[in-house]
Amino acid sequence: MxxxxxxxxxxxxxxxxxxxxxxxxxxxxxxxxxxxxxxxxxxxxxxxxxxxxxxxxxxxxxxxxxxxxxxxxxxxxxxxxxxxxxxxSFFSPERTRALLAGRREGFGNIAAATLGIFTPYCSCSAVPLFVGFVSAGVPLGVTFSFLIAAPMINEVALGLLFALLGWKVALTYLGFGLGVAIISGWVIGRLHLEGWLQEWVRNVRSSASDYQPDQITIVxxxxxxxxxxxxxxxxxWMWIIAGIAAGAFIHGYVPADLLATIMGRDAWWSVPAAVLLGIPMYSNAAGIIPVVEALLGKGAALGTVLAFMMSVIALSLPEMIILRKVLSVKLIIVFVSVVAFGILAIGFLFNALFT
Known part of the structure; x- marks a missing residue:
């Protein structure tokens, strides 16, 4: 008994x-x-x-x-x-915010950019995440490292790059993408531009609530x-099909010689032109990668193509419009300038290293 x-x-x-x-x-x-x-x-x-x-x-x-x-x-x-x-499922906005709160710049930028890979929030989440991070005491530069890495180096981009273009391209993109996020966030943090936040964001106070880890089962x-x-x-899925359609047109109709001239490594202006072309476009990593695949297949330079991809994902105009709710125009200009400079450096470096 x-x-x-x-x-x-x-x-x-x-x-x-x-x-x-x-x-x-x-x-x-x-x-x-x-x-x-x-x-x-x-x-x-x-x-x-x-x-x-x-x-x-x-x-x-x-x-x-x-x-x-x-x-x-x-x-x-x-x-x-x-x-x-x-x-x-092992992460949440609350857990991410708790992990970053109180981190010093430098290590905090590295941690934030790394977390951005595993917490890929879309542009629609930019405003609440930004306010949540600032209210939790996360430094401005650390917050920017996260917001740059989350859309640009997310798991969808890396998975598709690996499957379609190989591990070398995926790993290189990961390393340089992290570099852009970390360095850009650190530079913005060093400029001490907290005063350029919108006033209502500066006045936000954290509603302290300890994060309790979820009891989540395998199911x-x-x-x-x-x-x-x-x-x-x-x-x-619609953006993906549109991207594949664009890639199919490039693959079938655009002459390789013409594309190599426009986006080749020998044209010094191809990288800045690719960045400028990418900023007003709106797409996500999944939608732009088929275009990248087609461009590379036609002989476009790897650095130029990756610079184009990064600018589309990390500097898209719709995201800048959304961030305008929390950032002043001056801070948005600094953000775009610093990130664009990093992307340009990556494009030129890739074109120099990969013939």
Missing amino acids: SSDTSFELHPKPAWTDSTVFWIAGTVAFVVVWYAIYGQLVPFSEWFVSLLPLVRGSHLEEAIKFFVYDTPKVLMLLTLVVFAMGVVR DRIKAGIEAVREIVSKV
Whole structure:
């Protein structure tokens, strides 16, 4: 009797049927994903062969690129977002803010930029995050390091770069992207521009609340991955298709010689032109990477293309408009100037190193 009571009071931890079901379902999803992904090349070739197209024509090349890249990028995006959605379940705005609050500049910039990789918030979150960080005592420069890294070096960008262009490009982009975020934030912090925040932001006081770590189960984390897929893919799939369509046009119709002249390493003005071209555009990492893939395939210089990509993601005009709610025009100009200088340096350096 006593042994039974002891067993009831101290039950052994065990997975429930629900946990096993969700894990088994996740494994089955990955297996099916891999099987379908492996058939994309023969499927695209078979599909294009059914169309009344002149073999080897520009139109056929463009359509072949579109038919193959559309499911490929969407499938890669789904898998990467799901995996990183699980990873992101270990973080939250409250935890991120708690980790950065009180950090000194230097180490704080490094920590903030690194956290930005794993907490990729969109431009819509810029204002509440900015106010939350400032109110929690996070230094201005540290906050900027986070806000630069979060959209520019997020897990979607790195995952797609790795899958489409290889680990060397992805790792190089990661290293130099972190450098831009860290150094830009440090420079802005050294300028001591807190007085250039909007007055209402300066007057914000932290409503102190200790962060309590969530008790999240494996099933909760899997559901977080599924929710991330539902939320992110539903918002960006149109941009991805638009990006692939642009990439298909470049792949099929733009002459390699012309593109190499405009975005080649020998044209000194190509990097600043790419940055200026990218700023007014609006896209996210997933939408711009198919364009990057097509540009590189046509012989465009790696540094010029990455400078274009960084400017589109980190200096987009819509994000600047949103940040105008919390930053003065003078501070936005400093922010854009410092980040643009870092991107230019990366573009020129890449073009010098990679022939």
